[in-house]
Amino acid sequence: MTTRTPLMAGNWKMNLNHLEAIAHVQKLAFALADKDYEAVEVAVLPPFTDLRSVQTLVDGDKLKIKYGAQDISAHDTGAYTGEISGPMLSKLKCTFVAVGHSERRQYHDENDEICNAKVKAAYRHGLTPILCIGEGLDIREAGQQIQYTLAQLDGGLKDLPAEQAESIVIAYEPVWAIGTGKVATPEDAQEVCGAIRGRLAELYSQELADKVRIQYGGSVKSGNVAAIMAQPDVDGALVGGAALDSDEFVKIVRFRDQ
Numbered sequence: 001m002t003t004r005t006p007l008m009a010g011n012w013k014m015n016l017n018h019l020e021a022i023a024h025v026q027k028l029a030f031a032l033a034d035k036d037y038e039a040v041e042v043a044v045l046p047p048f049t050d051l052r053s054v055q056t057l058v059d060g061d062k063l064k065i066k067y068g069a070q071d072i073s074a075h076d077t078g079a080y081t082g083e084i085s086g087p088m089l090s091k092l093k094c095t096f097v098a099v100g101h102s103e104r105r106q107y108h109d110e111n112d113e114i115c116n117a118k119v120k121a122a123y124r125h126g127l128t129p130i131l132c133i134g135e136g137l138d139i140r141e142a143g144q145q146i147q148y149t150l151a152q153l154d155g156g157l158k159d160l161p162a163e164q165a166e167s168i169v170i171a172y173e174p175v176w177a178i179g180t181g182k183v184a185t186p187e188d189a190q191e192v193c194g195a196i197r198g199r200l201a202e203l204y205s206q207e208l209a210d211k212v213r214i215q216y217g218g219s220v221k222s223g224n225v226a227a228i229m230a231q232p233d234v235d236g237a238l239v240g241g242a243a244l245d246s247d248e249f250v251k252i253v254r255f256r257d258q
């Protein structure tokens with residue numbers, strides 16, 4: 001039986017400027033102890049404009065908190081106004097990058113092909129993608145959540161070699177649970193996260209599927225995190241709103257105490 005270290009990641013979305021980012025990471029650093037980092041991998045995904053400040057703090061104080069970006073260009077360099085490349089993110093020592101968050105799919109028309117190109121761009125530059133997948137309310141009400149989410153998984157992983165896929169993080173985020181306060185039940189989360197692991201085993205191998213961390217995201221907070229984390233195929237959380245409150249995020253990291 002593979003033991004997967006849970007990954008608790010805060011997706012700040014378009015919140016906190018670089019000064020607020022410094023204050024926030026300092027609070028996390030002050031609150032979190034070595035034993036927290038032994039039990040859980042902790043990461044923040046700030047806006048691009050904060051990354052340099054976060055890197056300076058993490059490097060300077062040798063913090064154990066990891067960080068990453070919320071998006072990556074599919075291209076490595078060139079005339080792509082407004083985009084941020086994999087080489088730029090790896091130069092800032094990012095560990096993670098979110099790919100295909102539902103807000104990017106919805107507001108920036110990112111489809112599975114684009115997400116697949118971004119996953120590959122991340123691996124070209126030593127970054128670990130957090131591939132976000134999950135259904136909207138209409139799909140859930142039609143009972144199609146598994147088929148829909150697995151199709152996004154297939155699309156995002158297309159032609160990805162096992163040596164890369166084994167380190168990917170998958171975030172199952174049902175769109176109807178994001179920012180709505182409507183958290184999926186632990187059973188809902190397990191149903192789809194279990195299906196994702198099953199599909200990884202079909203696409204690659206059971207051994208690989210057992211290594212991959214699958215996060216749940218959508219209205220996670222300190223009051224519901226323990227029940228979600230108790231599910232066998234949930235290996236962490238991708239936290240939006242609750243990650244902006246450092247005390248709340250620390251409680252989420254310490255989900256075993258809740």
Ligand SMILES: O=C(CO)COP(=O)(O)O
Nearest residue numbers: 011178179218219240241
């Ligand atoms: O989208 C999310 C994380 O990526 C979830 O956001 P909330 O935790 O605010 O629902």
